[in-house]
Amino acid sequence: MTAFTPLALPDVVLATPKRHGDARGYFSETYVKPLYAANGIAADFVQDNESLSELAGTVRGLHMQAPPFAQAKLVRVLAGAIFDVAVDVRKGSPTYGQWVGARLTAEGGEQLYVPHGFAHGFCTLAPATRVAYKVDAVYDKASERGIIWDDPDLAIDWTFGHGDRILSDKDRLLPRLKDFDSPFVYQA
Numbered sequence: 001m002t003a004f005t006p007l008a009l010p011d012v013v014l015a016t017p018k019r020h021g022d023a024r025g026y027f028s029e030t031y032v033k034p035l036y037a038a039n040g041i042a043a044d045f046v047q048d049n050e051s052l053s054e055l056a057g058t059v060r061g062l063h064m065q066a067p068p069f070a071q072a073k074l075v076r077v078l079a080g081a082i083f084d085v086a087v088d089v090r091k092g093s094p095t096y097g098q099w100v101g102a103r104l105t106a107e108g109g110e111q112l113y114v115p116h117g118f119a120h121g122f123c124t125l126a127p128a129t130r131v132a133y134k135v136d137a138v139y140d141k142a143s144e145r146g147i148i149w150d151d152p153d154l155a156i157d158w159t160f161g162h163g164d165r166i167l168s169d170k171d172r173l174l175p176r177l178k179d180f181d182s183p184f185v186y187q188a
């Protein structure tokens with residue numbers, strides 16, 4: 001059975017599927033719609049994504065898509081490890097601007113659920129890290145939004161040393177939260 005752990009920000013969930021080990025290796029159910037829906041992960045996933053980051057210390061994020069292409073994400077690691085982060089960017093939310101992070105590893109099979117209204121990003125903790133995630137809306141370039149990964153107002157503890165990070169040119173130019181007009185509004 002998968003273990004579901006609510007994290008410090010409401011609606012962000014850590015899921016850890018059981019692995020049935022035997023002499024060959026293991027078998028694991030990595031997503032079961034009714035089970036996940038009953039445990040706070042009720043998204044209707046429509047696209048699967050995968051990325052490879054060659055170097056440890058690669059940061060991707062903080063990303064989101066604006067409505068009507070807002071994406072909830074279920075993130076896991078196929079090789080290597082990441083520190084995965086979700087930031088609440090829902091205007092009027094009691095936890096607006098707060099972040100939560102979890103270490104996701106290929107070894108442990110942990111998954112992070114990032115709901116609508118949260119920016120998402122990760123830092124790789126090992127070389128050749130492959131990340132896979134399900135999303136509940138298709139990619140729409142015009143809807144892409146982002147916040148700079150090292151915004152001092154967010155003060156995310158990325159956990160991976162203090163050296164230089166590898167980022168895309170696009171991600172280097174993202175705005176700070178204070179200059180970001182969030183397309184999301186909190187609904188209690």
Ligand SMILES: Cc1cn([C@H]2C[C@H](O)[C@@H](COP(=O)(O)OP(=O)(O)O[C@H]3O[C@@H](C)C(=O)[C@@H](O)[C@H]3O)O2)c(=O)[nH]c1=O
Nearest residue numbers: 049051060061062063064073120121122138139168170
């Ligand atoms: C996200 C995405 C990108 N692309 C293309 C656009 C571009 O040419 C290339 C690389 O895109 P990016 O630089 O945006 O890739 P990346 O920086 O890995 O973007 C991802 O970051 C993580 C943190 C997320 O949360 C994802 O939703 C996504 O935003 O892939 C697609 O074709 N479909 C997609 O769904």
